[in-house]
Amino acid sequence: MTVPAFNTVTWFQVGTDAPEEARRFYGDVFGWKFALDPYSDGYDLVTYPGADMPSGGISHEPDASRNHAMFLVLVEDVEAVCDQTVKSGGKVAMPPLSNGNGLEFAYLQDPSGNTFGVFTPPAP
Numbered sequence: 317m318t319v320p321a322f323n324t325v326t327w328f329q330v331g332t333d334a335p336e337e338a339r340r341f342y343g344d345v346f347g348w349k350f351a352l353d354p355y356s357d358g359y360d361l362v363t364y365p366g367a368d369m370p371s372g373g374i375s376h377e378p379d380a381s382r383n384h385a386m387f388l389v390l391v392e393d394v395e396a397v398c399d400q401t402v403k404s405g406g407k408v409a410m411p412p413l414s415n416g417n418g419l420e421f422a423y424l425q426d427p428s429g430n431t432f433g434v435f436t437p438p439a440p
Contacts, residue, residue: 320390327388327435328362328372335360335376342374350374355416386423388433394420397434401425 320326332338339360342348346364353359358376363369377383391397394412401408401424409431410423418438425431 322390322392324390325387326371326390327433329375329384329386329388329433330372331375331377331382331384331386333377333380333383335374338374355419384431386432388421388435391434391436394422394434394436398422398424 330338330342335358339350342362343350349363349365350360351363351370353361353373360374360376361370362372362374364371375384389397398408398412405427407425408422409425412420412422414420419435421433421435423431423433
């Protein structure tokens with residue numbers, strides 16, 4: 317398996333208050349496959365046809381006001397990127413968090429208010 321380069325877009329997330337409809341839609345349109353994330357409640361992992369590993373996720377949101385689509389960038393140090401974002405005129409929309417397997421992530425905003433994410437995978 318090839319590890320993607322740091323500072324590249326390597327994950328996407330679709331947040332929806334209708335996860336069943338999102339799975340049906342994206343499955344019908346693109347042939348995506350879905351599996352529940354064993355480390356996060358309310359999150360489906362998305363795998364492309366022919367791929368061995370997931371490339372994105374469907375986040376189950378409590379209501380339509382939190383629906384979203386975003387990209388996430390693989391980084392070496394989530395906290396350092398949060399600090400650099402603020403220094404460069406952006407904002408930290410959600411401070412760094414870790415899930416059950418050690419993945420660390422944060423949501424940021426660029427100076428125009430576009431939200432994106434950064435993450436560091438769990439240690440091997």
